[in-house]
Amino acid sequence: MGGAPVEAAAVAGALAMVRRVRPSLVTRMTKKRVAVLISGRGSNMSALIEAAKAQDYPAEIVLVVSNRPDASGLARARETGIATALIDHRPFGEDREAFERALDAALAAHRIDIVCLAGFMRLLTPWFVTRWSGRMLNIHPALLPQFKGLHTHRRALEAGVTRHGATVHFVGAEMDSGPIVAQDWVPVLEGDTEATLAERVLQVEHRLYPRALRLVAEGRATLLAPEQP
Ligand code: GRF
Numbered sequence: 001m002g003g004a005p006v007e008a009a010a011v012a013g014a015l016a017m018v019r020r021v022r023p024s025l026v027t028r029m030t031k032k033r034v035a036v037l038i039s040g041r042g043s044n045m046s047a048l049i050e051a052a053k054a055q056d057y058p059a060e061i062v063l064v065v066s067n068r069p070d071a072s073g074l075a076r077a078r079e080t081g082i083a084t085a086l087i088d089h090r091p092f093g094e095d096r097e098a099f100e101r102a103l104d105a106a107l108a109a110h111r112i113d114i115v116c117l118a119g120f121m122r123l124l125t126p127w128f129v130t131r132w133s134g135r136m137l138n139i140h141p142a143l144l145p146q147f148k149g150l151h152t153h154r155r156a157l158e159a160g161v162t163r164h165g166a167t168v169h170f171v172g173a174e175m176d177s178g179p180i181v182a183q184d185w186v187p188v189l190e191g192d193t194e195a196t197l198a199e200r201v202l203q204v205e206h207r208l209y210p211r212a213l214r215l216v217a218e219g220r221a222t223l224l225a226p227e228q229p
Pocket of ligand 1: 038040041042043044045073118119120139140141205
């Protein structure tokens with residue numbers, strides 16, 4: 001009997017420790033490590049960084065990579081304290097795969113689970129796409145499969161569509177292709193210009209990408225048959 005209170009205290013202490021330690025351990029163990037790849041202003045990158053600050057968000061942005069030294073998003077990422085890498089594609093010339101091997105090495109060094117392309121203006125080779133199949137997302141400013149490629153807002157206006165929007169998809173071998181994870185739309189309004197429509201779509205993008213990444217990071221959206229290396 002004499003030892004009982006001590007035991008109880010020890011148990012209570014142990015439980016208290018477990019309670020204190022466990023949530024952060026779980027969080028650390030299960031959060032997916034994400035790299036965001038940019039070439040420009042990086043507003044979608046910022047939206048992802050902001051969303052990932054929430055404690056219950058299943059992913060953390062641990063790396064931002066730019067292929068352009070002048071990408072304004074790169075400076076913004078540096079200010080946040082997130083690790084950044086500049087991998088300039090130009091010294092690699094025509095050798096896209098050599099550039100991607102450097103990129104892949106940076107992703108490996110940071111133990112990346114998921115890659116998010118966010119205004120990353122490089123066509124990717126089948127090697128890289130296959131390597132990251134099912135683990136790489138892209139955001140496109142149109143309701144895919146409509147308006148693949150550039151100048152989507154101008155083309156949407158020219159086509160006279162009444163709805164336009166954004167898509168997050170797993171990256172497939174063809175440009176702006178691959179299974180869709182999430183889409184959202186906005187109305188095209190009378191008198192819209194390319195700029196006003198782009199701005200309306202961008203607001204949607206900033207909500208959509210964090211939602212889509214959450215689905216993938218939680219394993220609620222998966223690619224059933226990822227391409228095999
Ligand atoms: C976004 O419209 C995105 O959908 C497209 O490129 C643009 C990048 O903008 N892929 P930002 O750099 O995220 O501000």
